[in-house]
Amino acid sequence: MGRLAIIGGGAAGLAAAVTAARELRLLGVPGDVAVYEADERVGRSILATGNGRCNFSNARIDAGAYRNAAFVEAALGALAACSEEMAGLAPEGTCGAAGPDPVHAFFAGLGLVWREEGEGRLYPLANKATSVLDVLRAAAADFGVAEACGRRAVRLDVPDRPGGRFHLRFADGTVGHADAVVLATGGRTARELLPEGIGFAAARPVLGPLRTATDVVRHLNNLRVRCAVTLAGPDGAPKAREAGELLFRDYGVSGIAVFNLSRFAEPGDRLLVDLLPQVPEDGCAAFLHARRRRLAFGDRPLSREAFLRGMLLPAVARAVLEEAGLAPGAPLAKRDVAVLARALKAFPLEVRGIGDERQCQVRCGGADVAAFDPRTLEARAVPGLHVVGEALDVDAPCGGYNLHWAWASGMLAGRGAVARLTGLDTATQDERR
Ligand SMILES: Cc1cc2nc3c(=O)[nH]c(=O)nc-3n(C[C@H](O)[C@H](O)[C@H](O)COP(=O)(O)OP(=O)(O)OC[C@H]3O[C@@H](n4cnc5c(N)ncnc54)[C@H](O)[C@@H]3O)c2cc1C
Numbered sequence: 001m002g003r004l005a006i007i008g009g010g011a012a013g014l015a016a017a018v019t020a021a022r023e024l025r026l027l028g029v030p031g032d033v034a035v036y037e038a039d040e041r042v043g044r045s046i047l048a049t050g051n052g053r054c055n056f057s058n059a060r061i062d063a064g065a066y067r068n069a070a071f072v073e074a075a076l077g078a079l080a081a082c083s084e085e086m087a088g089l090a091p092e093g094t095c096g097a098a099g100p101d102p103v104h105a106f107f108a109g110l111g112l113v114w115r116e117e118g119e120g121r122l123y124p125l126a127n128k129a130t131s132v133l134d135v136l137r138a139a140a141a142d143f144g145v146a147e148a149c150g151r152r153a154v155r156l157d158v159p160d161r162p163g164g165r166f167h168l169r170f171a172d173g174t175v176g177h178a179d180a181v182v183l184a185t186g187g188r189t190a191r192e193l194l195p196e197g198i199g200f201a202a203a204r205p206v207l208g209p210l211r212t213a214t215d216v217v218r219h220l221n222n223l224r225v226r227c228a229v230t231l232a233g234p235d236g237a238p239k240a241r242e243a244g245e246l247l248f249r250d251y252g253v254s255g256i257a258v259f260n261l262s263r264f265a266e267p268g269d270r271l272l273v274d275l276l277p278q279v280p281e282d283g284c285a286a287f288l289h290a291r292r293r294r295l296a297f298g299d300r301p302l303s304r305e306a307f308l309r310g311m312l313l314p315a316v317a318r319a320v321l322e323e324a325g326l327a328p329g330a331p332l333a334k335r336d337v338a339v340l341a342r343a344l345k346a347f348p349l350e351v352r353g354i355g356d357e358r359q360c361q362v363r364c365g366g367a368d369v370a371a372f373d374p375r376t377l378e379a380r381a382v383p384g385l386h387v388v389g390e391a392l393d394v395d396a397p398c399g400g401y402n403l404h405w406a407w408a409s410g411m412l413a414g415r416g417a418v419a420r421l422t423g424l425d426t427a428t429q430d431e432r433r
Helices: 010-028 069-082 083-087 102-110 129-142 254-264 281-295 304-308 312-322 336-345 401-422 427-431
Strands: 004-008 033-036 115-117 119-123 146-149 153-157 164-169 175-177 178-182 200-206 211-213 224-232 236-248 250-252 270-274 347-354 362-367 383-389
Touching: 004 010, 004 129, 004 164, 004 401, 010 033, 010 119, 010 129, 010 178, 010 401, 033 175, 033 401, 069 102, 069 401, 102 129, 102 401, 119 129, 164 178, 200 270, 211 254, 224 254, 236 254, 236 427, 250 254, 250 347, 250 383, 281 336, 304 312, 304 336, 312 336, 312 347, 336 347, 383 401
Parallel strands: 004 033, 004 178, 033 146, 178 383
Antiparallel strands: 115 119, 153 164, 164 175, 200 362, 211 250, 211 347, 224 236, 224 270, 236 250, 270 347
């Protein structure tokens, strides 16, 4: 009888536990699945997601949006291939042209019902993250998964010979053994537990607000603008672009567009905020000239400040005029238009770093994906060791992508670990069920 130890009872760990325990049950093979969780309860990280509502996936997952996209595409493709048998579980509306998404079929099979919001974001119908955790915990209990909470793993020793066992040490001094291990600790502590020889990119918090030079933003605190934002490197080359709402803070900028750009931002980069995203760059001067003619009809005096009134919030208008080097109260001259067009289409903010790490949703960095088989998330050099979720060097923009990866990688590792424990490959597992 084999024993699977899952280190970390968050999103990926619970998906791995449910998948592995259910596989063992369906195959009729004896085996133990235990989740070791540092916290006093499993799944606390899930409860914090989506402002407590849990944007658990996206209706239109695009593997290209992930860091290490080729690896993620191979993993999601492998999951789709080995999950065709789940098609019968998928409720109406969850099947795309290529069949049901395996993650959606997994949750449908657990009884979760959801609805779609803007940009394909999926939330549980009950609008509470607890719904997602409840179905996972209930399934884990039904399939006999053991939850060991308050058990922080501090060391993982890999087998020293083929067929040997993994040794786990916990902060409370206890020791455990396992025939296969799923490392699902998220990005923060994975490095301490990974065996030597597996590369690890230093994990840093991203998907959060950005700190910028404060001379401009401190006058705009708490104001929101609809805009497009380009992140440009110190050489001016664009690195990424997002559209949406931007929230000014006294330390910098926030909002989903900024969160997404934070994945690529480094100190010294610049955010170029397009405050007129609906006006094309090459048509902006003409747009402003037409506006000037319209507002300055007859001999009506038109100050620069009045020219921007009705188009921008007053504080934003003042910041734009300051950036353009134009005194607000002075009359608008024809030559001012070109300068204003530049300031409106590329209002610059210098990036200093992440604004508030506590608000960051993921850690970018993690175990080097090249060391793992994307079909099972098993370490190529350490049979029986699977690494999943944020512990791997995979992250994605907001919109349900990060949790989707956590579930998908956990499911693959759960199946892969069962293959390791039983000696059955995943195709034979499918036949036997
Ligand atoms: C505020 C917030 C909101 C978010 N909202 C969304 C959202 O709406 N949609 C989305 O897709 N993504 C969201 N994310 C990101 C998403 O939560 C993560 O990408 C996802 O939880 C990663 O899953 P994971 O299993 O790898 O790690 P986690 O879910 O973080 O789980 C890791 C678990 O391992 C435990 N652990 C760590 N070290 C040890 C150890 N040494 N021994 C034992 N246990 C250990 C931790 O206590 C934790 O329970 C959000 C993140 C945050 C912080």
